[in-house]
Structure formats: C-alpha cells, structure tokens
Amino acid sequence: MQQLEHLREHARGRLERIGNVVTSQVWRLGFASRFLFYLVVHSGTALRRFRLTLKEIYFAGVLSLIIILVSGLFVGMVLALQGYETLQRFGASESLGVLVALSLVRELGPVVAGLLFASRAGSAITAEIGLMKATEQISAMEMMAVDPIARVVAPRFWGGVISMPLLAALFSAMGIFGGYLVGVQLIGVDAGAFWSQMQAAVDVRNDILNGVIKSVVFGIAVTWISVFEGYDAVPTAEGVSRATTRTVVTSSLAILALDFALTALMFTGGNNQ
C-alpha cells in the first residue's frame, strides 16, 4: 500500500516536471514574441541614427563575407562535380547549369547561408548582448534612462535582417560561378548550353524571388533568436556560453523547419498554378 502511494507520488512528480518544462517554454516563446513586438515598435532610434545600424551591418554582414563567399564557391563546385557524375549517365550533362542554379537559388543559398550566418554572426550577437548584461552595462543604460532595447538590440536586429538576404544572394551567385568554373572550365560542358538551359529553366518570380523571400524570413528568425537569447541570458559566464550555444542550435533548427514550411507553401501546387 505504501509502495503504491510512493509510486503515485513519483509519477506525479515526473508529470509535474514535464508540465513545468512545457509551460516555461511556452512562457519563453510568449516573452520572445512580446520582445520582438517591442523591438520593432522601438526601432525608431536605430533607423534615425542609421550609423548605429550601419556598424552592425559591418559586424554581421561585411565580416561574414569571406566565409559566405568561400563556402558558396566550394558548394557550387561540389554540386557541379556530383551533378555531372549523375547527369552524364543519362546524356544530360548540358543540364548541369539548371541543376546548379536551381538547387542554389531555391534551397542551398538561403539555407546554407542562413546556417553560416547563425553560427558566424548570430552567436556573436548573443555573446555580445549577454556579456553586456553580465557586466551590467544594460542596467547602467536603464539607469541613465536610455532604453537598451532601442539603443543596443534594435540596431543589431536590423543589421542582421538587412545583411542576411544580401549574403544569401552572394552565396548563390558565388555558387553558380563555382559551378561554372568546374562544369565549363574543368569538365568541359558547353558554355552556351550551360547558361541558356539555366536561363530557360530558372524563373525570376518562382525561383529567385522565392529564394529571396526565404532568406529574408531566415534573416528575421536568426537575428530575432540571437538578440532574444542574448537579452534573456543568465548574466554569468556560464549563462552567456549556454545562451550562445542555444542560439546556434535553435537558429539552425528554426531555419530547417521554416525551410520545409516555406518550400511546401511555395513549390508544391506550383506545377499547375
């Protein structure tokens, strides 16, 4: 009898813990949404004093250029090598341009650039804001009646949101250039067929514009997660390091999940329109 009572107590404790985790996650999501809303409403300073945002574009965008360009080049080169291997079996090696361009513009450009952006720039944003909180710079600003969200968080948010689509476009363009280098210069696919088949198959609205929309959505998601994790970090060394890890993990998962949802919306049923 007593054993049964004990077991019941144990089960209740476990259920309570699960419930607690779920509730706290939902609570955090709600807080994050309110944070985003407040951030957008109070971003007047960031846009009026555009210098602040410009500096963040420099940190998030310009300093990510090297990794984005080099990765894009290599991804395009690998795509061309692997694609050629398969396509030539069906005697369709001229379609290499189509394969490289469509996979980059629709999927790989936004997604891989987003993942790189999350680990290169997102983690830096979280660490910076988290450290500012840990060293009480944020509370000092509040003390001086400066709104830290308007002064610190909003410029970083807009800097990231502006940088991300540009980085994704650069990634795709660089990848197509890499595909051209390997496909045409190295393997010897006909240059005219490479470009003309690509131009015939890639649609500006259906493919390129949808890719840009994807990269904008990823940019908003990654920067939102980054600034929120930084602002919400436990103000200790350990808390900041955990927040940085969470930023990269959550952003990557968010990018992949959003990518599936956006692809399902954009490219299915597009067959007959």
Added chain:
Amino acid sequence: MNRSTIDLWVGIFVVLGLGALLFLALKVGNLGSFSTSETYLVQARFANIGGLKVRAPIKSAGVVVGRVSDIRFDNETYEALVSMDLDAYYQFPRDTTAKILTSGILGEQYIGLEAGGDGVMLKGGDRVRLTQSAVVLENLISQFLFNKAAESKEPAK
C-alpha cells in the same frame, strides 16, 4: 577602425549583394527577355493537353514567340481551353495551326505554331481553330499493339 572606413565597407557589401541579386535576375533568371514587351491574347481548344503547364513557351519555327498564360477545362465541350500570350511583334495568319509538342524525348511540352496562308492576321481575343492535341504515349502504344495483333491474325487465315 574609424567610422568612415566602416561606411565604405558597408557600401561595398551592399553593392556586392545587390550586384549578386542583379546577376541572379538577369544572367540566371533571364529577366527582361520577355516581360517588358507588349503581348496579345489568343485562345485555343485542345482535346488533350498532355503535360502542358502555365508559362510553357510558345514557339514558331523554334523561336519563342510567347508564353502560355492560362489553362482551364471547358465544362461544355469537355476540352482544354489554353490562353496564349503572344508577343505583339509577331503576327500570325488566322488559319495558323497550334500543336502541342515535346522538346526531346523527356523534355517539357510546348505549343508549336505553324503559320497558314490566310491574309487576315490573328488579333487579341481571337481563337486558333486548327489544333492538334498532345501525343499520349499510352494511346500510341496501344494503337501500335492493336496494329501488330491485326497483322499477325491475317496470315493465320
């Protein structure tokens, strides 16, 4: 690093990014080859359109002269009603034939226009009366098999 250098770098970054977008739109997506020119709408009925899709090219003598703008099913004639946007630069006689063709064996389907001899040209809102449906592979095979069966029966008699 002082601020003017940051401005310069951000400027370079934005120019590069917009340049990449422009490259994607112009060189990869080939924008502007057909979107700016004026078009006129011509319709045609087909018994079967096969795998024709909206935005499929319309070619005459192999040259792209327009795009399919709309495909719908006519509930009264039980035929497919295809709307075609033709470039206003190209004029076709009224007795032009529209065929649904396939580029290559596995390629996509497009509409081929063959000009007739009529002096009157098609204008916006007209219908192309002479049409030829898509070739459906299954029908072709079954026809072939029936012919074969009919041939092999005769010597047996």
